[in-house]
């Protein structure tokens with residue numbers, strides 16, 4: 001059997017584990033909000049109409065921060081439509097997803113939902129059809145303590161200040177599909193002016209400028225450079241978005257998706273630091289990887305045809321994930337964790353039904369997709385400091401990324417407790433992995449979790465919600481040497497103490 005090895009040393013720290021790595025995203029798209037997190041009349045609905053089964057799964061997923069309300073949706077959104085008494089709220093066309101938005105759920109409901117889910121809100125503002133004034137109005141409504149028209153309006157709606165710290169200055173403004181799409185120069189100016197004005201109200205906000213919607217965009221690189229030259233002094237983060245699929249059947253490259261994520265992050269960090277050097281700034285701009293996931297264009301089969309158009313909450317891109325997708329998601333989390341020194345926020349997109357770890361049926365059950373598990377386990381076990389890991393591993397040839405290591409890994413260390421996250425990206429067969437953990441002083445395996453199935457296409461459904469679940473991994477720890485056999489296409493997490 002081929003073998004791989006590496007050494008873990010608690011002295012080789014990268015950065016503390018950042019809880020905001022475990023963020024997610026709720027967009028007004030398809031059934032993410034309606035019949036996803038919100039469904040009055042559902043058997044589990046609470047007094048606000050929030051599905052308690054989904055709230056429970058959200059807590060189990062270990063989510064820290066939730067981005068809202070889009071996505072492409074936000075670029076045509078009027079936030080005022082979604083506050084105050086529900087009776088007066090207008091129905092609007094949603095051009096981004098060709099549907100009708102009822103506005104039954106809006107900012108006021110989202111903040112209440114966040115409190116119940118125990119997550120931090122991350123609010124996106126519309127810089128597509130709107131600008132500085134509307135952003136300031138939203139901020140005044142959401143965060144100002146009182147004594148002004150909009151903060152008093154919020155009080156009339158029965159709410160204390162929302163205290164939203166983290167804000168996205170628009171969404172994917174580099175994409176020609178975006179409502180109000182802009183050139184980098186146009187966007188850089190409006191983002192800088194919006195950020196500058198928002199800081200006049202609250203200097204301590206944390207603001208995210210839009211980076212590229214994918215590293216494959218023709219403007220990737222120059223977009224970040226131009227936008228950051230305008231916004232450098234006014235923002236903390238530049239965003240990255242990436243979706244990986246296997247539509248072309250190139251499974252080797254698909255399993256290597258984390259290599260693309262690694263390179264994407266490294267390139268954006270290098271660009272941001274180059275702009276910082278040019279501006280003679282000592283400040284560092286970090287990354288908000290605020291949309292990432294597996295997303296199959298061709299496998300988005302559970303999408304309503306919507307022949308009449310303009311439906312309310314039609315099915316949109318309800319990808320059904322399999323074990324192989326879960327292994328890729330686990331590996332993408334390894335990539336995000338090892339970049340904890342520069343990735344300050346990350347959001348798996350989205351939370352419910354729309355390319356999501358949680359699926360629901362209207363009036364029916366909620367269940368976990370296979371991708372739910374690596375996320376929930378990593379969020380639960382990653383703690384303390386992220387440690388640098390260099391694997392000696394056989395390689396796999398990929399058409400998109402060249403030769404890559406079959407085994408990829410990262411570790412975290414917290415007061416005598418070591419967590420190791422590993423993946424075997426080879427389709428050929430098992431690999432025996434030996435890890436020297438003697439410097440961590442750990443003596444026993446407290447927990448081991450393996451995601452693998454002989455059928456790489458195995459999936460979960462309403463009828464078989466637990467077809468794919470984590471199984472205990474066979475791992476031994478003796479004399480400071482940890483050994484584990486990773487089957488082909490598998491992801492594992494180990495907790496040692």
Ligand code: AHR
Nearest residue numbers: 027071072073171172349
């Ligand atoms: O998450 C689905 C969509 O993907 C988002 O609305 C958009 O920002 C991205 O292109």
